[in-house]
Amino acid sequence: MKLSCLLASAFLFSINMLIAAPGKAQRLEEVDVTVNLKRQSLREGIRQIQQQSAFKFAYVASQLSPYDNITMPAERRSVLQTLNLLLENTELAWSLNGNTIVITEKRGTDPPLLSARVITVSGKVTDEKGNGLPNVTITIKNGGGGTITDVNGHFTVRVPDEKTIIVFSMIGYASVEIAAGSSTPLNIILKEENTFPQ
Structure with missing residues (x-):
């Protein structure tokens, strides 16, 4: 005791x-x-x-x-x-x-079979006019870590599998959630949020 x-x-x-x-x-x-x-x-x-x-x-x-x-x-x-x-x-x-x-x-890094299933997802985040968006935050839903887009809106992120939900967010834009395996590459369009005066 x-x-x-x-x-x-x-x-x-x-x-x-x-x-x-x-x-x-x-x-x-x-x-x-x-x-x-x-x-x-x-x-x-x-x-x-x-x-x-x-x-x-x-x-x-x-x-x-x-x-x-x-x-x-x-x-x-x-x-x-x-x-x-x-x-x-x-x-x-x-x-x-x-x-x-x-x-x-981080959890689950030791079993080799788990590591083998990790996939790399890449793509581009743009606004509604097709302009690449830099510094968009990319996170794994219900998990830690993530990355951000580069100056041209491109990104690469590692996820456990194709069913993993990836969240794209940026201040002033509506967040987007999408499964990692939805398409290759992932082309994400963020729409500006409507803001109303207080």
Whole structure:
């Protein structure tokens, strides 16, 4: 019993649980931050996001410690875009609980058969006039991670299978959800949202 209590205490001590202050939950794509890293740690990137937003983070410190050489040019991006870029070349994923971003290790990376089924989906996101849209956020529904489109609207993302739902979102445009295997390549058109004065 004492051993169980000690293990539980040690685990809780190793987790940086920063509980969000009460208030209205924010959307990751609606809050902009500027993160500037020059061969610095992932934890420093997280610290900068926390300083500039109401989001808090929960993570196991030992899982973040290997990532200590990250470079990210100072640029205004949404929290969602920043988070995806920070975790892009890691074995980490994120999920959102209220205003708390929980970072965990990716699941299911060890069985070789599962890895073999991973597929790569590519395509282009445009507006209704056919113009490529840069910095569109692309995420896997009910899962962490993702990517953003390049300056011409092109993207490439890895998903578990063809039935996986991919979500395309950008401020000012209506989000689009589509199955990864709907077409090859995926050509997505985002329509501007109608905005009404308050």
